[in-house]
Amino acid sequence: MEFFLRQAELNDVEFISKLSNQLGYETTIEKMHKRLSEILNNTDNCIYVCVDNENVIGWVHGFYSLRVESDSFVEIGGLVIDENYRRNGIGKILVEKVIEWAGTRKSTKIRVRCNAVRKETHIFYNRIGFNETKEQKIFDMKLGL
Helix, strand or coil: CCEEEEECCHHHHHHHHHHHHHCCCCCCHHHHHHHHHHHHCCCCEEEEEEEECCEEEEEEEEEEECCCCCCCEEEEEEEEECCCCCCCCHHHHHHHHHHHHHHHCCCCCEEECCCCCCHHHHHHHHHCCCCCCCCCCCCCCCCCC
């Protein structure tokens, strides 16, 4: 398997949308197009894709996070590898790309949040050097906008 990494482009939207659907994130190409466009035009974000034979087989999104109460850091907002390509080191390579980007931002920490039920994902992040630091609950509020 020969693949390469590059920054995502707007014309990757269908691939990124399909990969997101594989993990259960229901989205439309139209919604993904809007989000991807915003991310690509925001220098506090990075998004990289892994390409094999002209097909995007994985993506990672990182973003710079400012907090009042603590030092800034880079957070991995999402990482998805095509189910047919998992366990080939692609996830680790994509995470390393975000780590490299974080270095350009002078960040000293990278954070990732995982759904509590994704046990294999927890093992993956532990294996590549992340340490679990806390558990938390997420509360959302829908706005009528």
